[in-house]
Amino acid sequence: MVNFDTYCIDRRNPTPSEYYLYLEEVDSCCPKCGAPFSITKAGRYVKGCEIAHVFPNSPTPAEKVMLRDVRTAGVNSEDPLNKIALCHNCHKFYDDNKSVELYNEMFDLKAAKHRALEAKKLIADKNIESEISKIINRLGIISDSEIGELEKLEYNALKVSEKIEDKYMLMRRRIENEVLLYFTFIRQEFSNLPYGSFSFDTMAFNIRHAYCMLRDKGLDKKEIYKQMTNWFERKTGCDVEACQIMVSFFVQDCEIYEELSK
Ligand SMILES: [Zn+2]
Numbered sequence: 001m002v003n004f005d006t007y008c009i010d011r012r013n014p015t016p017s018e019y020y021l022y023l024e025e026v027d028s029c030c031p032k033c034g035a036p037f038s039i040t041k042a043g044r045y046v047k048g049c050e051i052a053h054v055f056p057n058s059p060t061p062a063e064k065v066m067l068r069d070v071r072t073a074g075v076n077s078e079d080p081l082n083k084i085a086l087c088h089n090c091h092k093f094y095d096d097n098k099s100v101e102l103y104n105e106m107f108d109l110k111a112a113k114h115r116a117l118e119a120k121k122l123i124a125d126k127n128i129e130s131e132i133s134k135i136i137n138r139l140g141i142i143s144d145s146e147i148g149e150l151e152k153l154e155y156n157a158l159k160v161s162e163k164i165e166d167k168y169m170l171m172r173r174r175i176e177n178e179v180l181l182y183f184t185f186i187r188q189e190f191s192n193l194p195y196g197s198f199s200f201d202t203m204a205f206n207i208r209h210a211y212c213m214l215r216d217k218g219l220d221k222k223e224i225y226k227q228m229t230n231w232f233e234r235k236t237g238c239d240v241e242a243c244q245i246m247v248s249f250f251v252q253d254c255e256i257y258e259e260l261s262k
Helices: 016-025 061-066 088-096 100-124 130-141 144-149 166-191 200-216 221-236 240-252
Strands: 038-041 044-047 050-053 083-086
Touching: 016 083, 016 100, 050 088, 083 088, 083 100, 100 200, 100 221, 130 166, 130 221, 130 240, 166 221, 166 240, 200 221, 200 240, 221 240
Parallel strands: none
Antiparallel strands: 038 044, 050 083
């Protein structure tokens, strides 16, 4: 049960640092409708974003009854965990149409955005071996005729379905296709690297470590896949689709995800 006397405190404007946090959490556009936060009016840039309370800081008597048993985040209403950046329209709609359903949606949205940002920061400092970049780059330029000549993985060697459950079916099918097409090629590329220049085991350990950090942070499989892809992209500067194929390689190679319990 929410303790309104301790949780709801006077409104406090965000500090500049908190403002960056709110913008970064939602990639600088409204997480409800996608509206950009940097807008122009009469040729001038104006702020298109407002910082909203997920749980109201001064609830009306009706809101106190409606929201008395919901989940809250942070120590009080001014905690950054209880605030989210929204466009003006979505902020107004949320404040004017409060319901338990809308509240729970906003609560989950904020939690997911915050978790994703924390995950991104968690692995941001971890480096990726330059050899991975070289191979990801190769994936980006390989021609159709070269692909046709590649040795493909046998379908019965696929391990992806043993690690990804049905609720991620679309992602699983895509990973399986990428693994069937590229797994053998990528493995060959790694084994063709000059002897002594690179340790596959060390690299695999580092990838596994990054995966475990994300898993232990509570991210689901889809979020983990997305964070790993974005991490590869940021660190290597390579094409995002090629980075995705490399993440799929590590799913098949067992660094990412565990086998499902039967
Ligand atoms: Zn909006």
